[in-house]
Amino acid sequence: MNYDSQISKAKEYCEGKGARFTHLREKVYELLLNKESSVGAYDLLDDLKLTETSAKPATVYRTLDFLLEFGLIHRLESTNAFVACHHFDCSHPVQFLICDSCGQVQEIQSEGLKATLDKQAHSLGFKVTKQTIEAHGTCSLCQ
Amino acid sequence: MNYDSQISKAKEYCEGKGARFTHLREKVYELLLNKESSVGAYDLLDDLKLTETSAKPATVYRTLDFLLEFGLIHRLESTNAFVACHHFDCSHPVQFLICDSCGQVQEIQSEGLKATLDKQAHSLGFKVTKQTIEAHGTCSLCQ
DNA sequence: TATCTAAAGATATTCTGTAACTAACGATTC
DNA sequence: GAATCGTTAGTTACAGAATATCTTTAGATA
Numbered sequence: 001m002n003y004d005s006q007i008s009k010a011k012e013y014c015e016g017k018g019a020r021f022t023h024l025r026e027k028v029y030e031l032l033l034n035k036e037s038s039v040g041a042y043d044l045l046d047d048l049k050l051t052e053t054s055a056k057p058a059t060v061y062r063t064l065d066f067l068l069e070f071g072l073i074h075r076l077e078s079t080n081a082f083v084a085c086h087h088f089d090c091s092h093p094v095q096f097l098i099c100d101s102c103g104q105v106q107e108i109q110s111e112g113l114k115a116t117l118d119k120q121a122h123s124l125g126f127k128v129t130k131q132t133i134e135a136h137g138t139c140s141l142c143q
Numbered sequence: 144m145n146y147d148s149q150i151s152k153a154k155e156y157c158e159g160k161g162a163r164f165t166h167l168r169e170k171v172y173e174l175l176l177n178k179e180s181s182v183g184a185y186d187l188l189d190d191l192k193l194t195e196t197s198a199k200p201a202t203v204y205r206t207l208d209f210l211l212e213f214g215l216i217h218r219l220e221s222t223n224a225f226v227a228c229h230h231f232d233c234s235h236p237v238q239f240l241i242c243d244s245c246g247q248v249q250e251i252q253s254e255g256l257k258a259t260l261d262k263q264a265h266s267l268g269f270k271v272t273k274q275t276i277e278a279h280g281t282c283s284l285c286q
Numbered sequence: 287t288a289t290c291t292a293a294a295g296a297t298a299t300t301c302t303g304t305a306a307c308t309a310a311c312g313a314t315t316c
Numbered sequence: 317g318a319a320t321c322g323t324t325a326g327t328t329a330c331a332g333a334a335t336a337t338c339t340t341t342a343g344a345t346a
Contacts, residue, residue, distance in 0.1 A: 020343080022293070042332060054295065061334065062294075078220040078275045080302095080333065095260070097269045110263050113256070117238070117278055120253050125283025126240045132221045134275040135260055140268025163312085165324070185301065197326065204303065205325080223302065223333095 003033040006086065010072055013089060019070060027052065028063045029072055029084065037103035038081035076105065077132045083107070095133040101142035146176040149229065153215055156232060162213060170195065171206045172215055172227065180246035181224035219248065221277045226250070236274050242282035249282065 010029055014021040031047050032039060039047075041060050048055045064082060067073040071088040075081075076096060083105050085094075093114055097106040113133060121128045153172055157164040174190050175182060182190075188203045195202070207225055210216040214231040218224070219239060226248050228237075236257055240249040256276060264271045 020292075024294075040332075041334080056294095056296070057334070058296080058336090059294070066293095077277070095263075097264055097267065097271075099269070100272070106267065106269065108263060108267070110259065113259050113263065116253070116256050116259055117276065120238075120251060120256065121240055121278055121280065124240065124249065124251070125286070126242070126249065126278070126280055127286060128240075128278045128280040129243070130279040132275060132277040132279070133260065134220070135264055135269070135271045136273040136275075137264065137269055137271040143268070143270060163323080167325075183301080184303075199325095199327070200303070201305090201327080202325070209324095 006033060014070055024063050025066055029067055032073055032082060032084035038076050038083045038105050040081045078134045093131050098134060098136050099139035099142055100136050101138050104139050149176060157213055167206050168209055172210055175216055175227035181219050181226040181248050183224045220275045238276035241277060241279050242285055243279050244281050244285035247282050
């Protein structure tokens with residue numbers, strides 16, 4: 001319910017990098033923090049409209065782009081949806097476990113996975129710039 | 144250019160499973176076989192329309208669903224695009240290396256990657272039903 | 287205060303995907 | 317061959333996802 005400390009941490013983090021953590025950005029980040037599951041851009045827009053009545057698709061996409069750029073949120077490629085990241089200050093990349101039953105998204109960070117994929121790619125002369133690793137299935141609570 | 148043998152193999156494969164490899168399905172599979180890169184549904188639709196003039200979005204999506212179900216093609220989640228699979232008769236799952244420079248898509252099959260992700264998930268009580276593993280970067284020719 | 291830049295507002299459009307219903311086709315049985 | 321039934325394809329309409337462009341506003345700086 002209360003993510004004030006997480007939000008101020010985000011604010012400091014952005015401002016430390018010379019970026020403005022505006023009201024809109026804070027609001028969108030807060031909305032995402034309040035979800036265990038991921039949220040689609042248009043669902044997010046509906047939520048956002050409750051307080052920011054003039055919000056439009058471009059509003060939410062611009063804000064999401066900012067949050068993505070600074071690593072405050074992640075994008076799930078397999079569902080076209082977004083999740084808050086709680087530890088943006090430590091280094092990434094990440095992988096996701098997505099429960100198809102309850103929608104919960106769990107972020108994991110396996111150096112092993114990253115390294116294995118990098119190695120495989122490298123052996124084929126392929127240079128990786130970005131990894132997308134997402135697993136769908138059922139979480140422990142839903143089984 | 145000539146994928147006749149691949150197509151007849153696909154036809155046999157489907158019919159062996161009691162499914163009909165119709166003209167439309169053959170056509171769409173052929174279009175995908177002729178590409179090194181992945182193709183979006185609407186680009187595919189444009190190509191398809193050259194011979195199947197009545198094709199509509201639903202036409203192509205239904206056909207893609209069929210081909211996906213039988214493993215004749217794969218879907219790239221990070222680009223919303225589709226690629227032909229050349230070895231649908233051996234067991235999957237697969238991972239992809241996607242060149243952001245030339246668009247080439249390379250399919251790899253690393254048991255290690257699959258196993259690592261499965262193991263990670265399992266240790267958290269998560270049961271994986273489907274993996275999405277895609278790497279973006281530059282292929283050996285584009286570096 | 288004047289100026290400059292980044293952010294937000296506004297509008298329109300494009301791309302991606304699905305729902306729902308109808309028509310045609312193919313196989314089976316009578 | 318006619319009747320039936322399930323699958324495939326056609327058609328229309330719409331929902332969801334994302335971007336382009338241009339204008340306006342607000343913050344920081346000089």
